[in-house]
Amino acid sequence: MNMLSLQHFPIYSVMVLFLGAFLVVIFGRNKVLRHSIALLATCASMLFMMALIKPVMLDGEIIAYWMGSRVPAGGYAIGIAMEVDAMSLFFGVLISTAVFVACIYSIQYMSHDDNVPQYYTLFLMLAGGVMGMVLTGDLFNMFIMVEILTFAAVALTAFRNTVTGALEAAFKYLVVGSIGSTCILAGTIVLYAQMHTLNLAQLSALIPDHFTTATKLAFALLYIGFSTKAFLVPFHPLAADAHGAAPASISLIISGVLTKCGIYGIIRLTYFLFQSMNLGTTQFLLVFVGSVSMFVCVTMALAQHDFKRLLAFHSISQIGYVLTAVGLSTALGLSAGVYHAMNHTIFKGLLFLAAGAVLHETGTTDLGKLGGLSKKMPHTTVLFLIGAAAISGIPPFNGFASKWMIYQATYQKAVESGNIGFLLVTIVALVTSTLTLASFVKVTQSVFFGQLPKELEHVKEVPFGMRFAMGILAFLCIATGLFPEQVTRYLTEPAATAVFHVGAYINAAMGSGYAESAMLNPPLAAEPAFIESGIWSPVSWLCLLMIALLAITVVALSGKYDKVSLGDVSDTKYQLFYGGEANFASLVGSDDMFWGFKYNWRHYFSFMHELHSGVVNDYALWAVVALALAILYAFIVM
């Protein structure tokens, strides 16, 4: 076989990253060599993935690669496979791009740290683990990759071990993450005991006809394992701790990429292995967990005073959207879900990198100590505003396009199934989006506008390399927002279609005709219909927004508008004065803008504050309770 044949590309794109990790260990002392190895490895990995877009996404090919050419014999998968269908490739492209951008950013961001060679080793191991996890076709291999990425992520969380809470966050992440990994291993082995195979394709063929109590247990274990990796409720406190403490480039990877691994695992588990998404109970599980995640985390975010911790909670809130859309089990829902997953990586990466830029220059991420940075860091401010607009779902940025699709998908599902519950989900999604916008108004005001504290007079704009990395992401934010039709046609719809072609996935690995011979009811290759109701052109919504803004400006300018006068404020707490007209001058710190809302909801907030106690035993207890509930749910209703 030709060395450059497309068959080899998936393994190459994982291998270059691990190879890079080992080369950095050997040659890492030299700064130039270290950076070139890391950049080359991540760039090569990205190019290998990009090269597969045409055959896999557009021509619908499924690449099955057997290590050492040990192809299945006698109907049993004896070798270890890598299997890349459109769903794997979608996540592969997303991950490799994010990793490449994070690598560009790291070069200058990490320049002041000690032990930078070790950073790049761990970084490339993390990237390799993530790539391996989404491209593999073997359940045990998936577990190994999950372990590699968990270890690398834990080590990188604790990398700046002098930062407040870094070690603590790493330890909590390690404990609960290990419980999750152990669940994945236990689930894998229970499936092996029943089916005597570890290959994903063969398992997908065997499980639906042998759905026993043991496989139900395996479902619950694997579900909990993957939701630990996606930090879904009740594992969200770990995300907040880990994202907040890690260096910004790693926060990008943990929030933008690791969570996607969990989502990918859940998609493989529910749509492929168990093919149980036609059951109302599985749909309910995913939609319920997704909705709770999006609402709980956005309210938690409102109560935060740390820039990165706040972003971390928003991150899980957006993952809630993705899971909800995926759980609808409709073509439009899946397409919307993976679209939002992609957009989340882009805009959340941009926001974390902007937070990292602020930290890099000011040395703090405390919202109370920051302010007025727009004068000192204009480029970062503009880039941050693009990210903030995208996550809040303002047209024409990408967040709007995918959120709009999610609203439509949930509404359509409610109409189709006649279930009023899905309408409630639409409302929760809308409310969450509003709260997200509110929260980002607060952040923008208290970090980039308002008064510049005296300690921050010396602040400069960040180096070009960091702005360049943010610029790539900002460009992607706008590009994927302006051309949603192209993105859905070439990327998300093939990925969503792959999910409805389980039979093809099985046959690509096990030989054609295997699915038909091994399964009682071979899955039909349905051609999903991506029907959208209503107006959804982002351009028309942009026009509407512009007109509304213009109207508000005209009204504001024509009326009596007193300029804000600040006067002398003695208490430093009020330095970050926020708006209001002079007659109504009430002094409220800008990081406390929504004090009225918080006051009305004080019982809820204090309850949540008590609950997120920060003690690792409590979080472990949540994990155990979640596992117990998942097992009960699987046993009783599935």
Place this chain on the structure above:
Amino acid sequence: MILFNYIASFFLIVLGLYCIVVKYNLIKTVIGLSVMDYGVNLLIITIGFNPGGTAPIFTAGELTPASYFVDPIPQALTLTSIVIGACVTAMSLALVIKLEEQYGTTDTREIRRLRG
């Protein structure tokens, strides 16, 4: 007799989880993680065990349809799992040492600067 293995392995897993949830000492949390790992390892080995089977080591030609041996795949999985378990222990102990240096305690109830 194989039933005892299953009972023991689930007992170990639950014991490990109990230890993680209930004990407030960091070192004991690490011990809990290890015990949980051992439980899973025992489960894997038990699943691959065939009573009366030989070790799955054959040279080419020795293997006939009549040979009766234990399943080799779970053994390979256990080996991997043991290595990973050792990594978990090493890494968490390293973190515990650093935590003790920074916080001056190994009580989880006092290591909670990140909360709310």
